[in-house]
Amino acid sequence: MILLQLIVDGLQLGALYALMAVGFAIIFGSTRVFHYAHGTTYILVGYLFYWLSDRLGVPWWLAAVLAAAAAVVFGVAIDRFVYRPIQRDEGSFFTVFVASFGVGVVAENLVVIFFGASYVSISTPLSRVHDIGGGVVISWLGIASVVIALALFAFLNWFLGRTDVGVSLRALSENPELIRGFGLNPRKLSQYAFAIGSLMVAPAALVATCVTGLTPSAGHRVVLISIAASIIGGIGSLRGAGFGGLILGLAESLAVWKFSTGWSEAVSFIILFLFILARPSGLFGMRARV
Amino acid sequence: MQGYILNLLILVAISGILATSLNFIIGYAGIFSMAHAAFFGVAAYAGALVALHVSTSLLVTIPIAMVVCAALSLVISLPSLRVRGDYFVVASLGLQMIAFTVFSEWKDVTGGIGGLTGVPVATLFGFRLASLESFFGVSLICLALTAFVIFVLVHTSFGRSLKAIRDNEVAAASFGKNPVIIKTIAVAISTAFCGVAGVLYAFHISFVNPESFTVDQSVFIMSMIIIGGAGTVFGPILGALIIHLLPAGLTYLTFLPARDLASLQQIIYGAAMVLLMIYWPSGLIGRANIKDTWGK
Numbered sequence: 001m002i003l004l005q006l007i008v009d010g011l012q013l014g015a016l017y018a019l020m021a022v023g024f025a026i027i028f029g030s031t032r033v034f035h036y037a038h039g040t041t042y043i044l045v046g047y048l049f050y051w052l053s054d055r056l057g058v059p060w061w062l063a064a065v066l067a068a069a070a071a072v073v074f075g076v077a078i079d080r081f082v083y084r085p086i087q088r089d090e091g092s093f094f095t096v097f098v099a100s101f102g103v104g105v106v107a108e109n110l111v112v113i114f115f116g117a118s119y120v121s122i123s124t125p126l127s128r129v130h131d132i133g134g135g136v137v138i139s140w141l142g143i144a145s146v147v148i149a150l151a152l153f154a155f156l157n158w159f160l161g162r163t164d165v166g167v168s169l170r171a172l173s174e175n176p177e178l179i180r181g182f183g184l185n186p187r188k189l190s191q192y193a194f195a196i197g198s199l200m201v202a203p204a205a206l207v208a209t210c211v212t213g214l215t216p217s218a219g220h221r222v223v224l225i226s227i228a229a230s231i232i233g234g235i236g237s238l239r240g241a242g243f244g245g246l247i248l249g250l251a252e253s254l255a256v257w258k259f260s261t262g263w264s265e266a267v268s269f270i271i272l273f274l275f276i277l278a279r280p281s282g283l284f285g286m287r288a289r290v
Numbered sequence: 291m292q293g294y295i296l297n298l299l300i301l302v303a304i305s306g307i308l309a310t311s312l313n314f315i316i317g318y319a320g321i322f323s324m325a326h327a328a329f330f331g332v333a334a335y336a337g338a339l340v341a342l343h344v345s346t347s348l349l350v351t352i353p354i355a356m357v358v359c360a361a362l363s364l365v366i367s368l369p370s371l372r373v374r375g376d377y378f379v380v381a382s383l384g385l386q387m388i389a390f391t392v393f394s395e396w397k398d399v400t401g402g403i404g405g406l407t408g409v410p411v412a413t414l415f416g417f418r419l420a421s422l423e424s425f426f427g428v429s430l431i432c433l434a435l436t437a438f439v440i441f442v443l444v445h446t447s448f449g450r451s452l453k454a455i456r457d458n459e460v461a462a463a464s465f466g467k468n469p470v471i472i473k474t475i476a477v478a479i480s481t482a483f484c485g486v487a488g489v490l491y492a493f494h495i496s497f498v499n500p501e502s503f504t505v506d507q508s509v510f511i512m513s514m515i516i517i518g519g520a521g522t523v524f525g526p527i528l529g530a531l532i533i534h535l536l537p538a539g540l541t542y543l544t545f546l547p548a549r550d551l552a553s554l555q556q557i558i559y560g561a562a563m564v565l566l567m568i569y570w571p572s573g574l575i576g577r578a579n580i581k582d583t584w585g586k
Contacts, residue, residue, distance in 0.1 A: 086568055093376065098516055099564045102560040102561065103564055105509060105563070224384065262394065272380070272384050273366075280369075
């Protein structure tokens with residue numbers, strides 16, 4: 001029975017991880033920017049939501065919408081004001097990565113100054129657990145996280161497959177030179193990638209803040225999980241990143257069955273190492289390019 | 291007052307070793323490691339354990355820590371260097387996270403969150419390095435040796451192969467170089483020198499706990515290199531000096547709230563990283579053209 005409970009918990013966690021990972025994969029896949037500040041987007045959404053709804057008393061739905069909008073603005077602003085000036089003079093992979101990391105460090109410590117370094121959490125009636133039979137419990141938020149993830153993936157599937165911008169974004173990840181040949185602007189497209197990628201992480205941040213609380217340093221873990229899931233799923237494959245997130249969530253939850261909770265965080269990275277060792281191209285990826 | 295300055299200088303020397311050793315792979319090999327604090331920690335724990343149970347001689351502890359670090363580095367470099375460059379960043383970040391878990395959870399060996407306390411005074415040729423002056427002297431010699439060895443390495447055929455691989459891996463491979471082996475050796479050398487710093491740190495502070503070896507510490511080391519200038523001999527050391535003097539300087543600005551000093555420091559490093567990458571990616575004394583240093 002405890003196993004069933006752990007699987008249920010793992011699915012909820014996996015849905016959140018999948019959202020983070022797919023957001024990262026959209027950005028990394030189409031722009032090749034190693035967006036370390038993806039984790040920063042996550043903590044900004046979480047803390048903004050906490051500040052608006054818990055401190056200022058804004059209705060939760062309005063706070064959630066505002067926080068999600070802030071995520072989009074933040075993602076696009078970083079692309080425009082940090083990455084683009086660097087890329088203009090032939091910025092290397094690492095130059096962009098270091099700048100992204102720097103943004104993360106600044107934001108994390110601003111949050112520490114304003115909110116303190118310890119946990120914040122929001123209690124809502126939705127996070128109360130209900131028995132769904134046989135001693136297995138689930139909260140409305142847990143159900144919501146799975147539903148939101150499924151809905152957003154359906155949206156993404158439609159967006160990337162059926163809309164002009166979506167198709168161009170996929171083309172951008174395949175061949176940026178060709179995009180120019182078709183008269184499309186890769187710069188503009190990369191803004192869309194950052195907007196959508198950052199939007200995907202917002203629901204994960206909102207639900208996770210309510211379920212487990214938030215610390216300023218959570219961003220490192222979020223981005224690590226996102227990258228790990230992208231690699232496990234196969235870089236360049238959004239479906240893979242989603243599956244990778246689900247696998248990591250399940251694995252982390254099931255690890256509690258055999259090991260003490262302190263170790264469960266290490267499980268994701270051990271799985272990541274096994275994948276890099278045995279199957280670096282991931283589950284759905286093409287051959288890893290050197 | 292003199293004690294304060296000597297303490298600061300010892301930390302600068304230790305950080306200088308860390309930055310110099312990390313610069314060997316970041317600056318010359320184009321390999322970006324986020325796990326330097328993990329290796330620093332492994333070396334500090336290894337040094338403390340040997341000092342507590344076997345011998346306090348630096349000639350015993352340092353070589354053991356160097357070997358342990360180099361051996362551990364194979365765990366990330368062998369799987370990840372076979373594939374793309376960005377996999378190493380991820381693998382090293384993963385190792386950094388696992389290492390912190392191990393430091394705080396493997397309580398029988400590491401003492402958990404409390405860490406290992408009461409590391410005895412270091413000895414060298416039977417002489418106890420009890421005074422700050424003597425320990426500073428030894429640290430400075432270690433820094434000089436590290437910088438010297440890495441300077442020589444960079445100018446040997448090994449160093450040239452490394453730079454060739456950094457600039458164009460395919461071309462280097464077609465000239466008969468084996469990029470995987472060369473990069474793996476480079477990472478092992480870098481982490482071995484990181485081991486020197488770890489042992490010195492354990493003896494200097496006389497206790498080790500997981501707090502000192504977080505991902506933030508990795509950032510700290512990285513920002514020294516980036517601020518000073520990657521791919522130069524003195525850049526990382528200058529960076530270490532600046533990064534240690536900055537907090538010392540901040541404490542003189544009495545209008546700043548003491549509670550936020552640590553965060554303010556980090557904000558300054560972070561902002562410096564962003565601004566330098568945009569306007570001056572080669573660092574304070576780096577070569578003007580970043581493409582020479584960090585290739586593609």
